[in-house]
Amino acid sequence: MPEEALPGWKGGSILMNPSIQDPAHPGKIICYDPSTGRHLATIPAHTKNDVDQALARARNAQKLWQQTTFAQRKIVLQSLLDFILLNQENICRVAARDTGKTMVDGKFGEILTVCERIRWTLAHGEDALKDEYRNPGLLMFYKYAKVEYRPMGVVAALVSWNYPFHNTFGPLITALFAGNGILIKASEQAAWSTMSYFAKIARSCLEACGHDPELVQFLVGFQDCGEAVVTSGVDGITFIGSPQVGAKVATAASATLTPCVLELGGKDVAIVNKDVDLHAVVPILMRGVFQNCGQNCIGIERIVVHEDIYESLITMASVRIQELKQGPPLEEKNVDCGSMTMSGRAKVLESMVHDAVKQGATLVHGGKAFSHPKFPQGQFFAPTLITDVHPSMTIAQEEVFAPIMSVFKFSTLEEAISIANSSPYSLGSSVFSRNLKEGHYIMDRLRVGMSNLNDFGVNYLCQSLPFGGVGMSGYGRFGGPEGLRGVCHQKSVTVDRWPMLIQTFLPPVLQYPMTNVGDAIVVTRDLVNIIYDGWLGRLRSVVEIVKVMAIGANEPEQIS
Template identity: 45%
Template structure:
């Protein structure tokens, strides 16, 4: 019987209906992914401190100081101008205890969250940072004295990189990992898990008040922990604002903001935190001198530490550099970033003979032209600022004395070398951008961390000499080498005693989340990257039966206690060892014979 015309039309239109259905389903899927992504960022707002308003003018202190006569409060001020930012009440031991308790309670719930939930919080935080770069940079500049460009590079860029990396790769670092087995245990499956530690702590330095505070928070909460962050009293004002940003992201996503706690205290109270038995891990960013005290304090509770200390980072310049202008620009940026207050800043430029004579006349006019000042008071009608303020003038006399001593020993001071009295900001803390050359390894300035805007040049007679000079201090944090010959670059990279090396670049390892940390007197432990996340986790080793219904570990009769025959037990043990680990087939066969008793 012939088909009716209507049936024919239906059959011919069927492929079109299928295509329409597929397109419709794909559209629904794409819409769901774009507009209903469960990990999508949530918008939120944080009140900005009044000091961030462009028209704010604070009282200029006659004697800028953290301490106030007759008060225990921390007096916060802008080091670039001496303007009062406000007073912060320091935490007490009881206050620290309460903060830890709140974090513990929040962490018990947070530890049960999925990675997707944690990514959502970080996505939310990332969105906020990207949308609020101006106030964040302004707060960092006000409290630490750096320029806006320095804040963008050293505060914002590296923070959003850490957020993006953790969002994209963090769960892979913390997912259970299979491990190989051996012949004797071939019926077992091995696994390592990384689980939350509980509540961790971070004592961070003042030179990067935004990034140094957020970095430990990002890693800690993604690993399932609560965290107590002790910011420096030098940047107590901005620490409160920056902490509220991270807590706001938690709250916006429906989580307890008490997971993150901020404490600011005087040094005399800090040991209560660093020795606290409820702290499972401690990250410290600061000086060698303080690190000794922190490590001793943490040892009282056997708390694991990651210590990121100072450095005397060297940039080695080989004679075959073929892009000298690029290298000079990199040296300038690496030396004067944040007015030299950079743990991985370039503290020594070690040059081979040919490049040494070329680079001095290139560096000198640039350094002479650098303009110190307050970034937040520069606009289209006022001078551009190249170098910001120092956090304090307390270390200026030490740097001046080291420079003067080096000059008496044969070094040449070509630019700067002393405190700078800014005509517009007489209460600000400024050190003149400095160039000192002909420095020898036996001069004290060659091995002392300056943390100041000082470009220091040393001459090396050969590659071997350059490496020896670079390795000749107690420090071993970062380093860099510039040149063209791959073999020479690899040799220097291999022989440098440092935790990190950048080849033909400066500190690029920090912008890609490689593990960060040093050797020798620059500390131990690593943060950033997979190693950093795993260091904030409790490692748990698990072994289980591969085929539980077929085979399980059983103690052979001759080895069961009490022993029936000690010699037979011994022979069986030897047989197990030789069968499982014999280096030749004959030894393994001998092991089998001992096992079965023949």
């Protein structure tokens, strides 16, 4: 446990205008608490040479790891789960110190999700990766047909900063259970928590279970480090971040045809039908919008409300938003919203809000940076409520990743669906309706990767489900069987079912060199008919094949 995350720590100089990089020292990452501005550490940024060495070490360790049994891998995951349960307060404090999130947000987003990923993998991962037997079809009735899932080798995960523990350990759990080594390139925004604590947990766990800790390599750095990982020769890539950077990752990976899973954020919508109980729905919407200060890829960024309950919902949400307490979560009690992790976001967000108001939206609360009286260097943005939003506005199209509740109005279901599908992002969605028929009607017409009826984000707690989106939200899936199989090579295999009784046999007429191509054509035609024609056609073809085998067809080859 690093001392900077211990209760009562007041060390670290307060940085003026804190930033993770100093132009005078471009090879260093300046780590600080974004909720207070306290300096935590200055860490060397990894370079291409570091990446190459890390890959070599991981490849060497993976040679032995891929030979381990599922039982051995389960011991590692169970050990990790035990550690998390015993040390969840420490993990949350470290994450809070590095990102400015609250402890409750840490419990939801860091601990709960990772524990559920481990539980599901322990219970169902082996079934997802065991050899899968398929129907060989009538043509190959004498064969066993199966798919084998074999580890890719060493994969890479380039992960975002909003949940540094979860985003690191999610791909790690999947990669290790499938038999891979992994390079984890953490965001420079979360370099301190990754290198001072989280990396040590993973490597110590492997070592304690008798395995080479070099199987897992942690890297932190700037753009050049990420580019080096993508082009290093890893066997698969998972990227979590913005569409702009994701496009660059895909382009770079295409040079070596390295497969990618891209999770590129969202602009998730919640459609609230007129028949709902607002006393039940509004608290869920508040959690969906303001958890982790809105810094969630599946956070609710657009609330589309039926005109009959539009004013009532705004009134109820407004009262709650006014009462939200904002501040540094490790310095003050009862904090609802922590800080923005990335510096410089306030000006961008203020511009979006201002632009929306100019176009007719109504700013009810917030809309600007919040200056904390005790910690003016903290990176806070006030919890914001903006109404009368329209799809054409920038705030309705671009991902805000902030504590901003944007409310739209609709009168018909088709209008609600149109508003929901107007965003280029298509990750998750929520539909709230007591009328299940109408709820399903809406969900069926949303262009998204995930939907929840009368809930928010719970598809991610169902680890049996794949996670991902379409459009600007990326492609590929992690989570569930699809996620485990996605870090494997899928090998198709056939073997003889009764090797002593029947094997593939080519009659003389089909053997090279062919003495009579005309006869060979007749035989292959009849073989096709035997498998796919009706019963009379099959019987006729059997007779013809017997005739050809006995006396030949004596049909000339048609060549003109």
